[in-house]
């Protein structure tokens with residue numbers, strides 16, 4: 001692995017395969033230390049050229065072509081596969097090779113978790129299992145036979161439907177699976193082990209009877225019910241909203257503690273990180289439950305958007321990921337508060353994707369090139385990609401989008417296609433020219449929309465000029481205007497919505513309209529506007545852009561109180577806070593005390609007084625903007641000044657409104673047993689937000705309150721919220737409760753992850769020493785991605801004060817781990833090293849220190865994964 005060559009794969013160099021696999025039969029002689037794979041392929045020529053089979057880290061035993069054994073001189077073998085010249089248009093090739101699952105720490109291909117065996121193939125893991133054309137545009141019908149020791153591996157699963165099973169000699173047994181739907185190798189999966197399961201029946205709208213199962217280690221069987229319920233809800237929802245039904249007789253989900261990402265949509269056999277399956281009220285928080293619902297939905301929705309219609313090549317990744325994220329967002333929005341879901345999604349976009357788009361990894365939704373495709377499972381591909389699908393929804397409406405989806409499936413079911421094919425289906429189904437949409441796929445960088453408005457009292461007109469520009473990004477300059485729908489409303493000075501009539505149009509458009517900005521600059525003239533209105537722009541966050549629009553604190557306060565659009569009521573609160581916090585962090589950076597304007601107190605007072613307000617919007621509007629989003633809004637970042645400013649405002653709001661927070665806290669107490677219902681979730685969130693403000697106060701009564709909640713809680717949401725408040729605000733009993741928490745939960749790895757993560761976020765004392773010490777804790781394992789995320793991920797992303805310590809100690813800690821981890825699991829190491837990406841935006845001392853660590857990492861013998869991220873981070877910008 002260490003001698004990996006730097007290579008660049010380019011979309012412009014795409015070549016269709018010369019050979020298609022018609023069908024493939026795989027036989028696995030499973031063993032944790034030494035598995036033998038027999039791979040029998042029926043091949044058909046589709047173009048000139050040799051047969052290329054990808055294969056990495058495999059021990060080749062034999063190759064047969066049309067029944068004849070080949071010798072080494074009959075093919076060319078290299079580190080990444082083998083090439084075979086074949087005469088004629090049909091061929092049967094059989095390859096036998098061996099692999100060592102128990103030694104596989106990269107968790108790609110076939111590997112071991114606890115005592116069972118499982119696979120992860122997307123994107124290029126199948127080539128670590130067998131020699132095969134491991135590319136998504138090769139789709140084949142798979143038959144799989146698994147053979148293993150019956151006692152150690154009683155459960156044998158693969159894709160599709162089960163067709164046979166039975167006993168073999170020597171205590172071994174077998175199971176055979178057939179997947180009738182042709183698929184690329186990245187969707188292949190197998191699981192073998194001693195697992196328990198729960199089961200449910202489901203009948204599709206088309207009348208197909210399906211057996212649903214959730215498998216997990218036996219000790220976890222009491223934590224699978226919610227996942228099953230979410231699956232049933234997702235299946236129903238996809239039928240009702242998209243008209244899509246399931247297409248096999250079984251649907252299996254397997255939970256594992258050792259997984260590089262969240263979950264994987266393998267056809268008929270989803271494999272999940274246990275954190276997105278396991279839940280019980282006392283072990284999982286409300287956020288965990290919402291995460292499970294969304295990821296279960298996501299993987300299920302891939303069955304159509306990803307599996308039935310897949311990607312031609314990996315540049316098209318957003319074709320399935322952006323679309324499927326859009327679908328899971330809508331699923332969650334339909335099942336919970338739509339407004340809160342939209343706000344949360346936008347917060348995620350701003351915290352994760354906007355910085356990516358402004359840094360060295362900036363790439364279009366459809367990247368033009370990569371070195372390691374694992375590095376492109378990014379916020380841009382996933383969530384900016386989902387925003388792009390949402391743009392079609394804004395432009396075409398629900399019915400128009402559904403028409404487009406129907407045409408897309410009608411044209412492409414069973415095919416591997418491109419984002420152009422998706423765009424064409426949307427355009428053709430609706431008879432619209434959507435060609436400008438292509439720019440959203442091809443141009444990196446977050447568009448900036450600036451606003452200028454002029455009111456003419458004499459003619460009662462409002463002139464609104466919108467301008468767009470897209471910043472330069474690495475390797476991309478001079479971008480073209482794209483298609484930006486800007487949803488808008490106008491409010492009078494009392495907060496009432498004004499009817500919107502555009503110059504030259506016969507009819508008023510109602511009280512909300514969508515303006516289409518499809519040029520660099522466009523002016524819209526509204527008529528019959530007597531007084532200068534307050535603008536409510538980009539309602540519902542109608543496009544993934546940054547809005548530059550100066551509005552006074554009075555205007556923002558009016559929007560907070562009266563905007564008809566819930567998203568923009570929240571947005572106004574965040575803009576009010578952001579303005580004040582950005583000034584305050586500058587004062588702090590200059591060594592001055594932070595001061596906050598009166599308007600903030602007034603706005604918070606109003607929110608706290610309004611008991612009739614929607615609790616979801618209340619909780620969102622009372623939460624200050626994240627440090628990462630504040631950092632996005634300044635030219636030069638001093639992360640500690642930002643953290644200090646935010647904490648200063650929290651303290652001020654805690655002190656100014658202590659009695660209001662207290663009565664809010666009391667009024668929202670539980671009235672019955674814990675239930676995972678949207679209204680209860682929001683109530684607990686608001687109550688725990690009040691607790692987090694109260695915990696800032698140096699007040700013994702408040703300290704008692706948190707401790708009591710910790711002791712009495714019958715659910716993890718409340719227990720964790722109390723623990724968090726106590727630990728992060730330096731409660732005198734913090735150490736005691738942390739020890740108590742570990743005692744209580746040491747047998748539950750997912751809860752132990754929470755314990756690591758919380759401590760990694762502590763900024764008191766010596767955080768770096770604390771993390772180094774926690775890494776020595778017996779429960780910590782560098783080989784387990786969840787543990788790495790819980791400790792080092794939480795430190796680097798959730799403890800900005802300590803990670804960005806001016807002495808560089810936080811940077812050193814992470815760089816040390818990256819170097820160690822790269823030898824174990826390159827994909828996870830590459831994720832972690834990405835925390836250095838924003839280095840150029842930091843103030844001088846930190847910029848220098850981050851640059852130093854990146855340069856140190858670059859000196860080492862790196863995996864392709866880490867080398868690509870570090871190489872891009874250090875490349876000359878522009």
Ligand code: B3K
Pocket residue numbers: 122123261263264265298299302321374377
């Ligand atoms: N498709 C998988 C992601 C695979 C990541 C491989 N590095 C999960 C998902 O998006 O559903």
Ligand code: ZN
Pocket residue numbers: 298302320321324
């Ligand atoms: Zn996905």
